Amino acid sequence: DAGVTQSPTHLIKTRGQQVTLRCSPKSGHDTVSWYQQALGQGPQFIFQYYEEEERQRGNFPDRFSGHQFPNYSSELNVNALLLGDSALYLCASRELQGRNTEAFFGQGTRLTVV
Amino acid sequence: AQSVAQPEDQVNVAEGNPLTVKCTYSVSGNPYLFWYVQYPNRGLQFLLKYITGDNLVKGSYGFEAEFNKSQTSFHLKKPSALVSDSALYFCAVRDIWDDYKLSFGAGTTVTVRA
Numbered sequence: 001d002a003g004v005t006q007s008p009t010h011l012i013k014t015r016g017q018q019v020t021l022r023c024s025p026k027s028g029h030d031t032v033s034w035y036q037q038a039l040g041q042g043p044q045f046i047f048q049y050y051e052e053e054e055r056q057r058g059n060f061p062d063r064f065s066g067h068q069f070p071n072y073s074s075e076l077n078v079n080a081l082l083l084g085d086s087a088l089y090l091c092a093s094r095e096l097q098g099r100n101t102e103a104f105f106g107q108g109t110r111l112t113v114v
Numbered sequence: 115a116q117s118v119a120q121p122e123d124q125v126n127v128a129e130g131n132p133l134t135v136k137c138t139y140s141v142s143g144n145p146y147l148f149w150y151v152q153y154p155n156r157g158l159q160f161l162l163k164y165i166t167g168d169n170l171v172k173g174s175y176g177f178e179a180e181f182n183k184s185q186t187s188f189h190l191k192k193p194s195a196l197v198s199d200s201a202l203y204f205c206a207v208r209d210i211w212d213d214y215k216l217s218f219g220a221g222t223t224v225t226v227r228a
Contacts, residue, residue: 110155
């Protein structure tokens with residue numbers, strides 16, 4: 001079992017550009033969440049996707065958007081990048097029907113905005 | 115609303131000594147509680163969870179945690195720390211009626227000296 005996989009592992013972008021991050025959930029998982037972890041901080045919830053719909057959103061601007069595909073994989077898109085968007089972006093998956101299940105995290109994508 | 119506080123930024127212990135990492139939480143309803151560990155340049159690795167039942171939860175790598183509802187705490191413990199336990203530890207909470215959002219503390223850096 002490959003677990004949660006994210007790509008790319010590292011990315012450098014310029015202010016104002018757009019970026020797309022990708023995530024494949026753990027086998028058997030149907031819901032994907034995205035988190036932003038700034039340096040020295042805990043992960044902050046961006047949003048969660050289930051059945052190809054955004055189900056809940058954290059306190060992030062509309063520049064952050066996402067998508068979930070029929071195979072449960074997901075993308076995170078960030079438009080008009082700011083220096084403050086530099087962070088580790090973590091994808092997590094779990095099986096939603098098991099309400100008490102834990103989330104499994106990928107290794108993350110380190111985004112640097114210059 | 116839900117939140118987690120980890121009052122200690124750093125915990126330093128000698129190898130072989132007991133290790134405790136503190137966590138308090140706040141949720142509107144009843145909590146699901148989790149501990150994750152993060153090694154440098156890695157994602158989050160699940161250690162253990164409290165769902166219901168016995169207040170003492172046992173997890174991976176010899177870690178355990180004690181749920182205390184009256185003190186709204188979920189402290190992580192290990193009877194005998196190893197140098198390899200040195201890492202960043204995160205406590206997280208999810209309201210049992212919220213299927214989606216995990217809220218994390220700011221993290222505690224554990225250093226175990228030989």
